[in-house]
Amino acid sequence: MASPSRRLQTKPVITCFKSVLLIYTFIFWYAMFLTLIFLVELVAAIVGFVFRHEIKESFKSNYEKALKQYNATGDYRSDAVDKIQNTLHCCGATNFRDWEKTDYFIEKGFPKSCCKVEDCSPQRDADKVNSEGCFIKVMTIIESEMGVVAGISFGVACFQLIGIFLAYCLSRAITNNQYEIV
Numbered sequence: 001m002a003s004p005s006r007r008l009q010t011k012p013v014i015t016c017f018k019s020v021l022l023i024y025t026f027i028f029w030y031a032m033f034l035t036l037i038f039l040v041e042l043v044a045a046i047v048g049f050v051f052r053h054e055i056k057e058s059f060k061s062n063y064e065k066a067l068k069q070y071n072a073t074g075d076y077r078s079d080a081v082d083k084i085q086n087t088l089h090c091c092g093a094t095n096f097r098d099w100e101k102t103d104y105f106i107e108k109g110f111p112k113s114c115c116k117v118e119d120c121s122p123q124r125d126a127d128k129v130n131s132e133g134c135f136i137k138v139m140t141i142i143e144s145e146m147g148v149v150a151g152i153s154f155g156v157a158c159f160q161l162i163g164i165f166l167a168y169c170l171s172r173a174i175t176n177n178q179y180e181i182v
Contacts, residue, residue: 027174031167038160045153060135064093070104070111085113088141090134096126098133 092098109123
């Protein structure tokens with residue numbers, strides 16, 4: 001058994017928890033907050049599905065814009081283009097010819113991130129660069145992983161709905177005086 005001083009230290013904490021528990025409005029508003037979060041997530045998922053083609057076009061146009069503004073000095077757009085091209089072994093948005101329309105190509109040729117092999121300096125030699133465009137590869141990866149994203153989202157939504165249901169049940173039990181005070 002705990003010493004009297006220890007009981008005196010924990011009594012305010014227990015009293016605080018009991019008062020919050022007995023005031024059902026806190027639980028009710030918690031359930032309402034969970035419902036609001038669930039609805040926002042649901043609307044975001046629906047909007048993402050409805051506007052998926054616009055999202056693709058936006059990605060493509062922004063990637064092409066990043067190619068036109070590419071410089072090897074290390075700004076975030078150039079780093080993103082290099083990272084995508086190195087990781088996916090691709091070059092340009094639709095194909096390697098997209099680089100021919102850029103200022104960087106006129107000055108220096110293809111960037112090193114377009115190389116098929118390590119440590120090459122392709123300059124303007126199209127045989128040394130990846131020929132496939134990055135847009136198609138990125139979209140293929142995104143579409144192949146959509147099942148995983150949907151499954152995880154569905155699982156999270158189920159747990160949220162269970163939390164909402166249990167909070168409403170506890171709130172009703174407290175208001176109907178079915179909750180026994182100890």
